[in-house]
Amino acid sequence: MRHVFLALIMLFGATLAASAQTLQPIIQSHVEEIASPSRNSVGVALDDLVASGLPQVTDFLEQWVEKNVWQSGDGTFFIAAETDNVLTLTDIDTGEQRTAPAEGFTQLKPNGGVRRVIGTALVQFQLSDPDLTRRETAVASIARRPEAAQMAPLLASIDGETDAALKTRKIQLANLLSARFAQTPTDRIAAIDSLATDTSVEVRAVLNQILSTSSGVALSEPDSNTAAIIDPFLEPDVSYATLVEAGLAPARQTAAEIKGALEANIVDGRIGGLPLVQMDNPDARVAAYGALAADGKVPELITESARDAALSSHLFFELYDEPNPDITQAAENALASVETRVAAAQTVDLTLDALSLASIFFLAAIGLAITFGVMGVINMAHGEFIMMGAYTGYVVQLFIPNYTVSILVALPLAFAVTFAAGVVMERLVIRRLYHRPLETLLATFGISIALQQIAKNVFGTQARPLTSPDWLAGAWIVNDVIQISFIRIAIFVMALIFLALIIYILKRTRLGLEVRAVTQNPGMASSMGINPNRINMMTFGLGSGIAGIAGVAIGLYAKVTSEMGSDYIVQSFMTVVVGGVGNVWGTLAGAAMIGFGQKGIEWLNPSNTLAAQTYMILFVILFIQFRPKGIVALKGRAAGD
Amino acid sequence: MERSFFAKNPSALWFLLGLSLFTIVVTILSEASGTALISTSFLKTLGKTLCLCLVAIAMDVVWGYCGILSLGHFAFFGIGGYAIGMWLMYARTAEIVVTSLENATLPPTPDEITNAIGGQIFGVVGSSDFPVIWAFSHSLTLQLLAVVLVPGLLALVFGWLAFRSRVTGVYLSILTQAMTLALSLYFFQNDTGLRGNNGLSGLQNIPGLEAQSQATVSLWLFWASAVALGAGYVLFAWIVSGKLGSVIRAIRDNEARVRFLGYHVEGYKLFVFTITAIVAGIAGALYYPQAGIINPAEIAPIASIYLAVWVAIGGRGRLYGAVIGAAVVSLMSSWFTGGGAPDINLGFYVINWTDWWLVLLGLTFVAVTLFFPKGIGGLFDLLQKRKGDAP
Amino acid sequence: MNTLLEVSGVSVSFDGFKAINNLSIQIGEPELHAVIGPNGAGKTTFMDILTGKTKPDEGRVIWGERSVSLLEMSESQIAQEGIGRKFQKPTVFEAQTVRENIAMALKNPRRPFDLLFKRRADDAEARVRAISDEIGLSDALDQTSGALSHGQKQWLEIGMLLAQDPRLLLVDEPAAGMSPAEREHTTDLLVRAAKTRAVVVVEHDMEFVRRLNCKVTVLHQGSVLAEGSLDHVTKNQDVVDVYLGR
Structure with missing residues (x-):
């Protein structure tokens, strides 16, 4: 790949040799083209300026584009800045400065087209400019608007490039340009082949440009680079339109045209001899139109069979705009390879997306799973605890403007606030309703309704922001296809931390031991001196506290509203139900399944996230048919009935 | 020892008497009768309330008697509304379109009429084609059938799936809530063909009754709602009072035991779930012509929760x-x-x-669940007890 | 005496714990048969399998003259085939009257629409009365069954079983928590019932079993340890070791 452009450097390097010392004479030899340039004429002047190889040329061209070049009455050009009708003149060659009244000087105002041409010429100087930023700007401007003329200067600048990253970029760009503009097909094919491993949007655009086609129609196959022969009956109307455009067939009448023609030819309540009242029948309309056509009043109706006849007597095809079949073939191959890689990258991207969605569901559901698993209590206000956590984060940010500090304060505070709310709710409501699960469900509904409305009254209905610190603002970009925002990564990490923490609490602490004892056999546990009331209170507080933290996490990437809880509650329940009750791993499996399922369905039907949710729920309902106790089911007697 | 229905269900008799009396009083006070002590908009509110009472007794049968806390019955209510709404909207738009095309130079073809109606109805979602589910919207009979069949079949299929896998208690409630959410999301989509979140509107204009004033039409709809409520009450009283009712209540209290008595519990639940869904659909079909508009937010899970709240408080x-x-x-x-x-x-x-009512309702509901599990109806027990205590 | 129920080679395990291990047992008709064993011997699981609540991992359960397998049937189908079960803890429908409880159990068509549209069998009331007489609750017919004493609830439950008119009656610890007089009454009920049908009594209380005076099967760790008359099995050294000796 390297030798391709090395060869090209040799070719173009020679033209850059210097030959004169002052710029003004060269400019003066092109007064006409420079003073009043047009897009076509300016090229000659630029060629000479560039060919001079003088260091002043860059500055002159830049100032020219900026409209800072003035011509004095005697025809000399200066770089000048105007203040209050006084010009500060700078000599183009010597840099000498003096002031003069603006009278007698004319400002050069090249138009947009000319400025673009000058810009292209300028690029070759900027590409080798000592200032890195200038070089980067030049490279970016080439990438934005690639032209054949920029290839040579770009190639020439590669060897002298000192910045490693920019050099890589220049080589990449040189390949892109070569693929389109290199002079010999061999060079182009070599460049195209070198693109096959690149998945960037740029490369795909270039390959698609090389493969651009235009549709055509003829009586027989043309002798050029054909991309495809089209069956006109796949989309007969579209194909017929091509035919009409090529002037090979008369246009079909639209329904409105036929109607207009009929309306224009009403004679004594009759059209073509047929009474007006019959015109509510489409067949009668056709007959009337036929009669009018027979009288020569309207063009002949093109019927469907006439259309089909015209279609079958012609050949429809797509032609490559690129005449060389070897090049298009190479581009097709490269594009196919690129697309395979893109598909693979998209799969990875989708997996990452699904993973982050799964972590959100996990965070939202794990608290619910704990309270449901240990206490058999469904907390319908769980979503509102999530909301409470998010609003806690918002309020903290009102007081602490530093986002990093405020998030660090908000996380434990959200836990504390919702933990307290959970404990209060457990003591006041849940405790009185043990062994009446449906009533618990209802009472927590009531609380959920009230909390949501209180939040609405306090914070208003519009969404409140919860801003993440700057270091979480960006995204981790692997390539043009795979990128994932840092917030989602942070949420994923947070989910992992909580998974570890909860497993630690349940398996390694006294509280966890007691919780497990109460889960498995409350009666036995209480006879062994474990106070089930205390355990239930702690468990409920813990579950609610985690909901609060999930709220902060969710608030960071979504908006904080009073209804955000209800957006997550059903999915959280689905996660718990699918995963299986009373098991952290079950919740993890449930979250993974719902997250991946939802993303998978979204991928199948990308335009419609609502549909994805709908189908996901239907899937869960069906899933319950086959595993009523969830993925990780407690077996045997412990499961009860 | 056969006794008549009303002898076994004195409350049904009292209820019918009260409902008739209420209907007569409202009729006399309505604008249509000339006294106009009840405004037409309030009359509509009363009519709608009767429909809500009907769906509430359906909810009571499925939850209070059979123990299935369904969080989906308001969705069935909404589906009934959509089913009748499709006819109302189609027929009404068709009338307008036909009238507007009367002065066209050429008499319109059937296709032109259909396209014009489609453009009127589906213009808001950027389409003019009739979706497949509107295939029967031209026929009142078929849409009325849909009012009964769609909620019925949906309940039948969902119930069959849920009950056969022995999902009970809170699990079942959550599953019904998921079904409701799926339905409302489905209705929210534009490509479902039900005008997305615009819903169906203009339902208060009953095609064929343009000659009547809204006051009269509202009164008629009020009567229809009253008749439906009365009939629904008697139907459910009949179902829950006999031996069937005995089995249904037994299922609520101990499902497994009923199974060992040889009853196919799933069949009973399915029967109750389906018939209440059908009644909910009918209630919805009567409600929305009085409300005038239906949109997917009406079906959202929270609506079914409120339904449970009403029944619990009552x-x-x-x-x-x-x-x-x-x-x-x-x-x-x-x-x-x-x-x-x-x-x-x-x-x-x-x-x-306006802001704090929901807070009050939520907390009242919690209090009722905690302290008055029998709700307002429990007061009647206290009254009866006192009467019994009196010499 | 014909064989009514044949259980052969049945095993079931929960999370690796073998609750029933290669159990085989035969029940004739009519017969009174007691199943005894220490806690965890698999008595309740054995009943769960017969009534369809638990599906065994292997083995066969064959029922009746047509030799149908009970393993493919649901609980309600098994109940309709004629197997009635009384639970250890009395489970009557406490919110309903004694009459409603018995009427629900009566052997009648059991589909929802049958109950809704078919007129009640004319003899239903008579049958309810007969059963309430037998269990000694004829005075309490219109009482809410939640208001009954513990023993009365046990009898009501047995009455409901009789109303089902099953060919096989499974009774789980019927005498638990009863006074001596109530026990005697219960014994009489069971012995009388066993004259026309098969009755299997699962019991913990040896005295009660002695009074039933019937064939006894001793279960231990999910399999049959000994079978025969009570005197016979109490002399068996294995039985003494695992059960009586303790």
């Missing part, structure tokens, strides 16, 4: 409890949120009931 396990709950809570709700209730000035804060 007192579940007794049909009149559900009626009281639905009537009291829904009327109070429109009074509070409609700005009817006076604000309370606490000095440092003014309680505006």
Whole structure:
């Protein structure tokens, strides 16, 4: 790949040799083209300026584009800045400065087209400019608007490039340009082949440009680079339109045209001899139109069979705009390879997306799973605890403007606030309703309704922001296809931390031991001196506290509203139900399944996230048919009935 | 020892008497009769309340009697509304379109009429094609059939799936809530063909009744709602009072034991779930012509939760409890949120009931669940007891 | 005496714990048969399998003259085939009257629409009365069954079983928590019932079993340890070791 452009450097390097010392004479030899340039004429002047190889040329061209070049009455050009009708003149060659009244000087105002041409010429100087930023700007401007003329200067600048990253970029760009503009097909094919491993949007655009086609129609196959022969009956109307455009067939009448023609030819309540009242029948309309056509009043109706006849007597095809079949073939191959890689990258991207969605569901559901698993209590206000956590984060940010500090304060505070709310709710409501699960469900509904409305009254209905610190603002970009925002990564990490923490609490602490004892056999546990009331209170507080933290996490990437809880509650329940009750791993499996399922369905039907949710729920309902106790089911007697 | 239906269900007799009396009084006071002591908009509110009472007794049967806390019955209600709404909207738009095309130079072809109607109805979602589910919207009979069949079949299929896998208790509630969410999301989509979140509107204009004033039409719809409520009450009283009712209540209390008595429990639940869904659909079909508009937000899970709230506050396990709950809570709700209730000035804060009504309702509901599990209906027990205690 | 129920080679395990291990047992008709064993011997699981609540991992359960397998049937189908079960803890429907409880159990068509549209069998009331007489609750017919004493609830439950008119009656610890007089009454009920049908009594209380005076099967760790008359099995050294000796 390297030798391709090395060869090209040799070719173009020679033209850059210097030959004169002052710029003004060269400019003066092109007064006409420079003073009043047009897009076509300016090229000659630029060629000479560039060919001079003088260091002043860059500055002159830049100032020219900026409209800072003035011509004095005697025809000399200066770089000048105007203040209050006084010009500060700078000599183009010597840099000498003096002031003069603006009278007698004319400002050069090249138009947009000319400025673009000058810009292209300028690029070759900027590409080798000592200032890195200038070089980067030049490279970016080439990438934005690639032209054949920029290839040579770009190639020439590669060897002298000192910045490693920019050099890589220049080589990449040189390949892109070569693929389109290199002079010999061999060079182009070599460049195209070198693109096959690149998945960037740029490369795909270039390959698609090389493969651009235009549709055509003829009586027989043309002798050029054909991309495809089209069956006109796949989309007969579209194909017929091509035919009409090529002037090979008369246009079909639209329904409105036929109607207009009929309306224009009403004679004594009759059209073509047929009474007006019959015109509510489409067949009668056709007959009337036929009669009018027979009288020569309207063009002949093109019927469907006439259309089909015209279609079958012609050949429809797509032609490559690129005449060389070897090049298009190479581009097709490269594009196919690129697309395979893109598909693979998209799969990875989708997996990452699904993973982050799964972590959100996990965070939202794990608290619910704990309270449901240990206490058999469904907390319908769980979503509102999530909301409470998010609003806690918002309020903290009102007081602490530093986002990093405020998030660090908000996380434990959200836990504390919702933990307290959970404990209060457990003591006041849940405790009185043990062994009446449906009533618990209802009472927590009531609380959920009230909390949501209180939040609405306090914070208003519009969404409140919860801003993440700057270091979480960006995204981790692997390539043009795979990128994932840092917030989602942070949420994923947070989910992992909580998974570890909860497993630690349940398996390694006294509280966890007691919780497990109460889960498995409350009666036995209480006879062994474990106070089930205390355990239930702690468990409920813990579950609610985690909901609060999930709220902060969710608030960071979504908006904080009073209804955000209800957006997550059903999915959280689905996660718990699918995963299986009373098991952290079950919740993890449930979250993974719902997250991946939802993303998978979204991928199948990308335009419609609502549909994805709908189908996901239907899937869960069906899933319950086959595993009523969830993925990780407690077996045997412990499961009860 | 066969006794007549009303002898076994004195409350049904009282209820029918009360309902008739109420209907007569409202009729006399309505605008249509000339006295106009009840405005047409309030008449509509009363008519709608009767429909809500009907869906509430259906909810009571499925929950209070059979123990299935369904969080999906308001979705069935909405589906009934959509089914009738499709006909109302189609027929009404067709009338307008045909009238507007009467003066066209050429008499319109059937296709032109259909396209014009489609453009009118589906213009808001950027389409003019009729979706497949509108295939029967031209026929009142078929859409009326849909009012019964769609909720019925949906309940049948969902219930069959849920009950056969022995999903019970809170699990079942969550599953019904998921079904409701799926339905409302489905209705929210534009490509479902039900005008997305625009819903169906203009349903108060009944095709063929343009000659009648809204006052008269509203009265007729009120009567229809009253008849439906009365019939629904008798139907459910009949179902829950006999031996079938005995089995249904037994299922609520101990499902496994009923199974060992040789009853196919799933069949019973499915029967109750389906028939209540059908009644909910009918109630919805009567409600939305009075409301005038239906949109997917009406089906959202929270609506079914409110339905449960009404029944719980009214007192579940007794049909009149559900009626009281639905009537009291829904009327109070429109009074509070409609700005009817006076604000309370606490000095440092003014309680505006439009904002705080839901907080009050939520907390009341918690209190009722905790302290008055029998709801308002429980007061009748106290009264009866006192009467019994009196010499 | 014909064989009514044949259980052969049945095993079931929960999370690796073998609750029933290669159990085989035969029940004739009519017969009174007691199943005894220490806690965890698999008595309740054995009943769960017969009534369809638990599906065994292997083995066969064959029923009746047509030799149908009970393993493919649901609980309600098994109940309709004629197997009635009384639970250890009395489970009557406490919110309903004694009459409703018995009427629900009566052997009648059991589909929802049958109950809704078919007129009740004319003899239903008579049958309810007969059964309530037998269990000694004829005075309490219109009482809410939640208001009954513990023993009365046990009898009501047995009455409901009789109303089902099953060919096989499974009774789990019927005498638990009863006074001596109530026990005697219960014994009489069971012995009388066993004259026309098969009755299997699962019991913990040896005295009660002695009074039943019937064939006894001793279960231990999910399999049959000994079978025969009570005197016979109490002399068996294995039985003494695992059960009586303790």
